[in-house]
Amino acid sequence: MTALKLVLATPVFRMLAGIIGLMGVFNASIFPYQSLIGIERIGLSHNAFAAVMVLASAIGVTTAVYVGILTDQKANRRQIALITACFGFAGVALMLIWPSPLTFIIANGLLMPVAGSLFGQAFALNRLASFAHPTQREGIQATVRSSMSVTFLAMLIFWTFAFAAGTDVMAIYITGGLASLGLVVLILTSWPRDGQTTWADKPSGLKLSKALAQLARPTVSLRLLCLGAVISSGVLYMVVISLVFEEASGRSTADVALYVGLVAGWEVPFMLLLPRYLGHLPRARLIVIGTAIYICHLVFMPYLAPTPAIWAMTFVAGFGGTAMLILPISYYQDLLASQPGTAAALMALQKLVGDIFAALAFTIGTAFGGYWLVVLIGGGFALTGALALWWLDYRRPFAIATA
Structure with a gap:
């Protein structure tokens, strides 16, 4: 079935x-x-x-x-x-x-x-x-x-x-x-x-203090930092999409809504297909692949926004973004296997970390360049986080975090 x-x-x-x-x-x-x-x-x-x-x-x-x-x-x-x-x-x-x-x-x-x-x-x-x-x-x-x-x-x-x-x-x-x-x-x-x-x-x-101490362990907190950097690219996308389209000739607010809608639309079939590949590749490696694909859309967006090619990026964003949306949920659940509620709460902490990374990329990028620099820095943060996560899992599998 x-x-x-x-x-x-x-x-x-x-x-x-x-x-x-x-x-x-x-x-x-x-x-x-x-x-x-x-x-x-x-x-x-x-x-x-x-x-x-x-x-x-x-x-x-x-x-x-x-x-x-x-x-x-x-x-x-x-x-x-x-x-x-x-x-x-x-x-x-x-x-x-x-x-x-x-x-x-x-x-x-x-x-x-x-x-x-x-x-x-x-x-x-x-x-x-x-x-x-x-x-x-x-x-x-x-x-x-x-x-x-x-x-x-x-x-x-x-x-x-x-x-x-x-x-x-x-x-x-x-x-x-x-x-x-x-x-x-x-x-x-x-x-x-x-x-x-x-x-x-x-x-x-578990008392509140002991549960919070578990979240502070390096085994958990370092991975949270890595995944927060990964999803910061998605946060940055929502921040810059309207700004990039506003600067692009021939684009309007309606184009922003259409672009965001098409990205969300592409995510659905990829979400349903993704689990088929989880038995063949480690979850961390899939996150690296998805992040690399997703930041291609992010980095090229300022350059392609005035051209018809921008609409092809909706497919790229939906394809790459699926791994970032789906895999962290089960990743945290395996990280804290005996505490599903606490594991789910890590999603909120991940978003906070992602917001901080996105704000940092936006601040530095707009201070020294433009939106092209913002997305380059943001893409760099995300790819570094994904690679660091893969390295952590390769060096010390996270299953020990449930002990």
Whole structure:
């Protein structure tokens, strides 16, 4: 049975695909338009908006790590997933009922970042549920993750036509609200009840300090640093894409949306195909290959943006980016095999590291050159991280991290 058929035939995997898909709807509805609403509609200054984003990042990372450790410690995954989903719904409801600077800060800086931890919680449950299907684990994970790319692309297309038809930008909170309400209902009705699962989920009993000490071990932290450098190329892509297209002759905002949408579209088939090759190549080597391919798209983007050849780069980005999106999830799960919640929380820490590397590349590149230098530096960070990860695994296999 293929991984796709297995996901469709198994209630828990269908539910998880639904959760990840609804998160794709939520993300595509809310996050691309945060700056427009916060600055143009709500009236925040650029500095105030930046402060909200810093707050959101801090809250998101802290919540993800704490929730990951807590769910491993108590094995109360359904209860915590439901609470965090309610935070997301509350944030959207605030913006629908009373849009103001205060509610924007509360919703976007506090409530929605807490809800973002649901992504890691879903993949922690996916890890536990897929123990019954060891040969299909990677395929199940990739299939579940691909649902986010599908819904994200669908919403980008939807909003492109909706805005062209004159829909007000505040309407994003309607689809975001429906998605967050759907998450609450889906968890309430379909998430397996704690202590009643067909798979083992024993509380770890680890205290917070001991769990945090495990994350600080070089075996874990060095690999986190490497993967953070790898995914910084994706962060940098989202930062520079609109800036590069704005400078390119003959390009418009619509081209940016189309490019991003095509990249997301190409990711879906590659996500479904990738698990077939995991038995032939080590995961770290696949990450090196995927990163090398992805940075080709990143480095050539400023040069090809004015030409028709830029559209071929969507294929390159989707192909290479798939390894960066999918493989770190299972990599962390194997790194901390007995703590799936904590392992999933590493995704949030990875994003923080990626943001720092991307910001560093952007700052240096714009200070001494232009966007061409930004992407060169960012590509260098990513490839160095991928090669360092491969070297670490070659020198000392990460299986010892579970000891």
